[in-house]
Amino acid sequence: MKTNQTSFKKRGVDYKVPDIMLTLPREYYQSEGIYREELEKIFCKRWLLACREEEIPKPGDFITIPVGDESIILVRDKNGKMQAHFNVCRHRGTRLCETEKGRFASGSIQCPYHAWQYDLTGRLRAAPLMKEVPGFEKEEYGLFPAHVGLWGGFVFINLAEKPAPFEEEMGALLTRFEDWQLPELRIAHKIEYTLNCNWKLILQNYQECYHCPGVHPLLSQLTPFRNAVHDCFEGAVIGGYMELTEKRGSMTMDGQAAAPPVCNVSGDNLQRVHYYSVYPNLLLSPHPDFVLYHRIRSLAYDKIQNDCYFLLHPDVINQPKMMQRFQSAIEFWDMTNRQDWQVCEQMQQGLKSHRFKRGRYSGQEDILYALDKEGLRALGHKLPE
Amino acid sequence: MKTNQTSFKKRGVDYKVPDIMLTLPREYYQSEGIYREELEKIFCKRWLLACREEEIPKPGDFITIPVGDESIILVRDKNGKMQAHFNVCRHRGTRLCETEKGRFASGSIQCPYHAWQYDLTGRLRAAPLMKEVPGFEKEEYGLFPAHVGLWGGFVFINLAEKPAPFEEEMGALLTRFEDWQLPELRIAHKIEYTLNCNWKLILQNYQECYHCPGVHPLLSQLTPFRNAVHDCFEGAVIGGYMELTEKRGSMTMDGQAAAPPVCNVSGDNLQRVHYYSVYPNLLLSPHPDFVLYHRIRSLAYDKIQNDCYFLLHPDVINQPKMMQRFQSAIEFWDMTNRQDWQVCEQMQQGLKSHRFKRGRYSGQEDILYALDKEGLRALGHKLPE
Amino acid sequence: MKTNQTSFKKRGVDYKVPDIMLTLPREYYQSEGIYREELEKIFCKRWLLACREEEIPKPGDFITIPVGDESIILVRDKNGKMQAHFNVCRHRGTRLCETEKGRFASGSIQCPYHAWQYDLTGRLRAAPLMKEVPGFEKEEYGLFPAHVGLWGGFVFINLAEKPAPFEEEMGALLTRFEDWQLPELRIAHKIEYTLNCNWKLILQNYQECYHCPGVHPLLSQLTPFRNAVHDCFEGAVIGGYMELTEKRGSMTMDGQAAAPPVCNVSGDNLQRVHYYSVYPNLLLSPHPDFVLYHRIRSLAYDKIQNDCYFLLHPDVINQPKMMQRFQSAIEFWDMTNRQDWQVCEQMQQGLKSHRFKRGRYSGQEDILYALDKEGLRALGHKLPE
Numbered sequence A, B, C: 001m002k003t004n005q006t007s008f009k010k011r012g013v014d015y016k017v018p019d020i021m022l023t024l025p026r027e028y029y030q031s032e033g034i035y036r037e038e039l040e041k042i043f044c045k046r047w048l049l050a051c052r053e054e055e056i057p058k059p060g061d062f063i064t065i066p067v068g069d070e071s072i073i074l075v076r077d078k079n080g081k082m083q084a085h086f087n088v089c090r091h092r093g094t095r096l097c098e099t100e101k102g103r104f105a106s107g108s109i110q111c112p113y114h115a116w117q118y119d120l121t122g123r124l125r126a127a128p129l130m131k132e133v134p135g136f137e138k139e140e141y142g143l144f145p146a147h148v149g150l151w152g153g154f155v156f157i158n159l160a161e162k163p164a165p166f167e168e169e170m171g172a173l174l175t176r177f178e179d180w181q182l183p184e185l186r187i188a189h190k191i192e193y194t195l196n197c198n199w200k201l202i203l204q205n206y207q208e209c210y211h212c213p214g215v216h217p218l219l220s221q222l223t224p225f226r227n228a229v230h231d232c233f234e235g236a237v238i239g240g241y242m243e244l245t246e247k248r249g250s251m252t253m254d255g256q257a258a259a260p261p262v263c264n265v266s267g268d269n270l271q272r273v274h275y276y277s278v279y280p281n282l283l284l285s286p287h288p289d290f291v292l293y294h295r296i297r298s299l300a301y302d303k304i305q306n307d308c309y310f311l312l313h314p315d316v317i318n319q320p321k322m323m324q325r326f327q328s329a330i331e332f333w334d335m336t337n338r339q340d341w342q343v344c345e346q347m348q349q350g351l352k353s354h355r356f357k358r359g360r361y362s363g364q365e366d367i368l369y370a371l372d373k374e375g376l377r378a379l380g381h382k383l384p385e
Ligand code: FES
Pocket: A089, A090, A091, A092, A093, A094, A111, A112, A113, A114, A115, A116
């Protein structure tokens, strides 16, 4: 099929898209084989949101992060630096640490099996009796390292041996949202969801508001879907914003702000809700009065864990009365999230059909076409258009 | 191995079968790969029993029918005609409908995601904003159709793009059982079973009474297994009847009829219980005084749902006293079913063995050999005999 | 990589091992494919511990033994001889027997489906109506036989058509432990465990005490790990002993013997605990005062059932006071087992990592390298060293 290019003037942006934008074939949502390829080429190669810095506050504090078959220990070392290690002993492969979070009180990581000991930077410190072994060099048996990237109080990890530089891949992000002073913010609330759908459906859901009138009546009232503007169109960071109809409004049950503007937020940003996907596992939504983000963990081709966080300035968190008012934002997003999960899970079911080959994106969904292309590029797949 | 033909004079029929009739190799019951092939070439190509017409009585009423990875919406349209559609939105593949049965009150089927709207015949009626999309033609985006066949109050569906004509495939059925006036009958009772065995084991179990003396002592008394006569030997419809020893008997706990003869049933049929398999998912058993049928849904290579229905004339159903007497038939068949399920499940277990290659059918099981051939033909498989 | 041989003088034995001993690649613990190969080439070809003779005391008594997809009936025939049969009817493959243990009271094994009847030696005794079938010879349809080997009151089975002779494969075992008079002993206690790890990790765990100081503080006190001596280095029987520090000591909570010495045990054996793996599913530990053994059943590549038995002379078992004292041995081993299960399960988790390729054995683990080689030989696999 020959593809023509149409110059769409839409959502305020002059942006060329092909006339015919087809969705990914169903296999991309249903095949164990493609999923394993995604684990290898996307989740084990790209920068992943791990946590907020505040979650590992002191030297020795750690969390473990599942990534497909891998497990990563993210730990703050004695100098306060973030270190990420594969959670696997170099002796015979025992998982070092089975708890989700904790503290290496002794300042070292010890294998529970034969007691090999690593320091927090991953160096092998002690390996009983291995001195007897001809040619064994302790220096060669440090923990396998993962890479760490920091931005705005967020901690990212990368499992690749030679990852694309963090600053390059996240370029579009680094210069954004300075007014929010993200590193100052703290987690005010967290909601955990487990969903029976492919991880990509959640990213797609987040980047189009074609579904909003039917799925989110209240959201559509606060930010009409025709007010959506994208300003990042390709690469790992894709997104834009929607305009609030109410002055000093926000995404809450009554449409009024849930808190004072965050730090230095002013001007246009007082009327905007931003929606960025940071490929492949962070959805980031600075609001005028708070920051919402989702961390996606893919558990199977048809199962994810999605943790939804609300960030606020500590001055707000510390005031019970303000937090009481803030419930309105939590309630709004919990309701809206569940509306989305429902349709994403139903799409996962529908895509089981072998009769359905590929669908056709509307003009409102051109950015999903860009997301799909980002994934195909990472996989090294070419599809007929 | 060279196969000789023996002319068996058995069960009153002169019928040639090979001397050596081997069972299917164990893989046909244990392999995920062959099962997927069966889903594609049998369940998605052949006529399947969906339901009784009475289950979708009014325009807008629907049920959804799982068939492997597919789901079909069976709905009565505004003109009272049965329509079958793949339960998948043509936009991006969302499953349209997740409930097992219900009613499209608005007279249309709306996708829960982006609100595309289809009428009950499957035509795309409305697709928000798609007018903007160059070259998009609503006519090309109707729901994928499945085919519908009607006989005796039963509704069959076929998921193939070009199915074999219903009248052709079901030929042997269409002229049978007129005296029962099947369209007049209604569901008097339903029992649902979930079984851990391959679907073919149930069809086989239904077509031989070699197991009856050991497995069904009571049944064997009411209809001795030597009284079995087959009169349909190949194709989708295979079966025959057994003779009741008691005058005005039936398959009940005391061997006496459970209800008056059905409609015009008379003569020989007053002494016969018929057993037909309608390949691949209907087992049909007209009795003198009621009609029993099983609808098989294959859920996995080793798991099925088997729903067992009892049909009676409304005149019987509406008389509580008659229905009380009818319990005896329900009780008999529930007991007998469970006896069968036990051995079928145990056969499924045994067929896990890699040491067991193929068994050998007795002369009482020649019709199973025919059933196996029907399946192999559908799969396009050839086996050494 | 060129492999040098080092002559290690360790644990009292002069024994050559390569300088670099690598562990098996992770796939050997995580791959469904390799696991299926192990079922075929190891579990269905090698001698497996089935039970103790006392568990099938009288003619007609039987147990069923799951081995991968197979099930074996082990039965004592009319002459008191042990017989092992595949638990699958030769007619159409029904599993004959679903209970774990029982008694064929009638002296025959009858298929529940069509009532074919086999005698306890596996001969087909009766097959209803098969006389009608041209060329059917009852002699050709006996149950598929498995082989039986007896030693020391233990019953072994072998599913191969032509197994290696029992006496050859078990050679190193047959001449050992005569002083314990193993056939005289009886099961005093049994503990059942289900573990989420590969079966090989349990064999490995049993053959090295490099982990003891960290994992088993009490055991390490009773038998310091430097006291380990191996005296069987290759083949199906691999093992050695550890020396007790206490005079008249044993593996109990207080380190004192739990019972009088077993039968004729004397001299050095009063100070030794033996640890033998009988490949692939028996771990055998004669102590001065009792015999401990584990029977391993592999349920999946990452799941086993491990049943731990304690054998004593009936004279001890029959004295309640002695049995009360014996609790100390049971308590000790239950605690120690659980310590081992924990690290084995954690190793199974760690080996999921694709980053971890192969580890490096310490000098304390050379015997694991021998175990790995035994497995690779059985599979016919060659690995780069
Ligand atoms: S596996 Fe970690 S020390 Fe042995």
